[in-house]
Amino acid sequence: xQYPLYVHRxxxxxxxxxxxxxxxxxxxxxxxxxxxxxxxxxxxxxxDRSEQLIPAPTCSGSxxxxxxxxxxxxxxxxxxxxxxRVTSKAVGIQVSLLDTLLEQVDQAARERHMTRSALITLAxxxxxxxxxxEHLSLVRM
Numbered sequence: 137x138q139y140p141l142y143v144h145r146x147x148x149x150x151x152x153x154x155x156x157x158x159x160x161x162x163x164x165x166x167x168x169x170x171x172x173x174x175x176x177x178x179x180x181x182x183x184d185r186s187e188q189l190i191p192a193p194t195c196s197g198s199x200x201x202x203x204x205x206x207x208x209x210x211x212x213x214x215x216x217x218x219x220x221r222v223t224s225k226a227v228g229i230q231v232s233l234l235d236t237l238l239e240q241v242d243q244a245a246r247e248r249h250m251t252r253s254a255l256i257t258l259a260x261x262x263x264x265x266x267x268x269x270e271h272l273s274l275v276r277m
Contacts, residue, residue, distance in 0.1 A: 139193045139217050140200055141175055143168070144210040153213075155179065156224055156251045157191045163249050169215075183219065190219060192228050194251040204246045231256075 141163070143153040150166040153175055161178045165171030183190060194200060200212055233241070245255040 137193050137217055137221060138195075139179070139197075141172075141213050141215050142200075142203075142205050142210050143171065143213055153210075154205060154249070155199065156205060156249065157194055157254050158182070159248065159250045160256065162164040172213075172215050176217055179217050180219075191251070191254045191257045194253055199252060202242065202246065203249065203251070205249045 139155055141153045141155055143151050146152045146164065150164060150170060151171045153163045153171055155161050158179055160207050161173055161175070161182055163175035163178050165174050197212075200206060206212075210273070241252055241255060245252050248255065
């Protein structure tokens with residue numbers, strides 16, 4: 137799958153990059169090719185044989201440019217991430233929200249340097265974990 141990566145020049149030493157869809161992943165490289173390889177490995181290792189929920193890639197240019205990580209001094213590029221060894225897969229869905237709620241979601245995502253999809257995924261995981269904990273505490277009673 138093609139995931140966006142925001143790339144900055146790191147002085148004369150090369151490049152550094154971050155993923156809006158994977159806030160914990162970062163990459164460095166002396167060349168853009170080396171940076172792409174490091175970025176792919178960072179994500180693939182993070183999710184190797186994992187059941188973690190993986191966000192769908194953000195493909196909207198306007199959503200990417202609206203992120204705080206896009207400071208106008210870097211470039212966007214897409215990296216092909218091999219998720220074949222991951223046991224969970226992201227699925228695109230269409231959701232309707234109040235426009236004011238969507239604005240709040242986008243603001244929270246920008247503050248966390250992640251995409252709307254990544255924030256919503258984390259919120260759903262958090263909500264479901266809370267329900268699971270609630271259910272467990274009721275069963276123990």
